[in-house]
Amino acid sequence: MTDDALSRIARCSCGRLTVRCLGEPSRISLCHCHACQRRTGSAFGIAIFFARARVAVDGVYSTFTREAESGFLVSSHFCGACGSTVWWEPARMPDWIGIAYGAFAGTELPPPDQQVHVKQRLDWIRLDIPEK
Numbered sequence: 377m378t379d380d381a382l383s384r385i386a387r388c389s390c391g392r393l394t395v396r397c398l399g400e401p402s403r404i405s406l407c408h409c410h411a412c413q414r415r416t417g418s419a420f421g422i423a424i425f426f427a428r429a430r431v432a433v434d435g436v437y438s439t440f441t442r443e444a445e446s447g448f449l450v451s452s453h454f455c456g457a458c459g460s461t462v463w464w465e466p467a468r469m470p471d472w473i474g475i476a477y478g479a480f481a482g483t484e485l486p487p488p489d490q491q492v493h494v495k496q497r498l499d500w501i502r503l504d505i506p507e508k
Contacts, residue, residue: 381430386479388455388462393435395463395475397426402472404486406505409445409493415452415461419498422477422488423464431473437462444468445493 381398388394401424412421433453441451448468454461464474477485490508491497 384483386462386475388458388460390458392457393437393455393462396432398430401426404488406488406491407493408497423474424477425472425474428471428473
């Protein structure tokens, strides 16, 4: 990674695990699937996708791998100290890393450009984001 591009840092709650991302994200996806609801403890999850080559991890983490609804594996990486999920690797997109939107707290970020798994969206959620 070079230092001449825009750099953003994502962190876990305790700050022991950081992920540095260079440049602009390829997409920002709001996901309504039940797995993201469980992972975040919220009504949905938001992933910011960066090219793998533009991401650097610093710190110790644990990994949980599960099968996604697509049938592909997704490996979520989280801080062993505070439990925050900071990033994940979807096997169906091997060149991309998904970073938790909230891990960039305090950073100016673009809004999501798509929402996925809308059939699992909670009835009370109304968003003006294109569905994929």
